[in-house]
Amino acid sequence: MPSLPLTGSCQCGAIRYRISRAPLMIYNCHCTNCQKISGSAFSTPMAVMEDSFQITQGDPERLEWASDVGSVRFGLFCGDCGNRIAHGQAPTRGVLSVRSGTLDDTSWIIPVGDIWTTSAQSWTEMSPHRLQYARQPEDYAALFAAFSGLGLFAV
Numbered sequence: 001m002p003s004l005p006l007t008g009s010c011q012c013g014a015i016r017y018r019i020s021r022a023p024l025m026i027y028n029c030h031c032t033n034c035q036k037i038s039g040s041a042f043s044t045p046m047a048v049m050e051d052s053f054q055i056t057q058g059d060p061e062r063l064e065w066a067s068d069v070g071s072v073r074f075g076l077f078c079g080d081c082g083n084r085i086a087h088g089q090a091p092t093r094g095v096l097s098v099r100s101g102t103l104d105d106t107s108w109i110i111p112v113g114d115i116w117t118t119s120a121q122s123w124t125e126m127s128p129h130r131l132q133y134a135r136q137p138e139d140y141a142a143l144f145a146a147f148s149g150l151g152l153f154a155v
């Protein structure tokens with residue numbers, strides 16, 4: 001079981017962060033931006049409240065791009081190793097998507113859904129145990145409920 005605060009770093013270790021409160025959800029995103037960013041088939045973001053996320057070492061670089069639905073997204077990344085740490089929306093909605101593979105301990109991660117399955121790579125197997133969305137979910141209530149229902153974090 002995970003314990004708070006969660007901690008993580010970029011690949012080279014120059015940037016470190018901590019998360020003081022329980023994440024809202026973890027899911028797989030198969031959008032074309034995540035395929036480019038990860039250099040793989042999908043990403044596994046962990047949504048956290050922005051005010052629970054703190055950089056504890058280093059000074060991340062920032063870049064912006066348009067999401068698959070046209071909203072402005074920004075990314076925080078390490079200027080030394082190029083590793084993406086977290087993404088957010090501009091203007092902010094108070095939530096950051098931390099790249100869950102950058103956590104120090106990834107052993108407890110359980111994605112509860114798959115989004116943008118319409119652009120998933122053909123070999124990707126979808127589990128019936130995860131919620132599925134063809135594109136961006138209209139709202140995230142079902143994903144939030146599924147994640148908190150796992151009981152990974154004490155309330």
Ligand SMILES: [Zn+2]
Pocket residue numbers: 010011012013014015078079080081082083
């Ligand atoms: Zn780095």
Ligand SMILES: [Zn+2]
Pocket residue numbers: 029030031032033034035043116
């Ligand atoms: Zn995505």
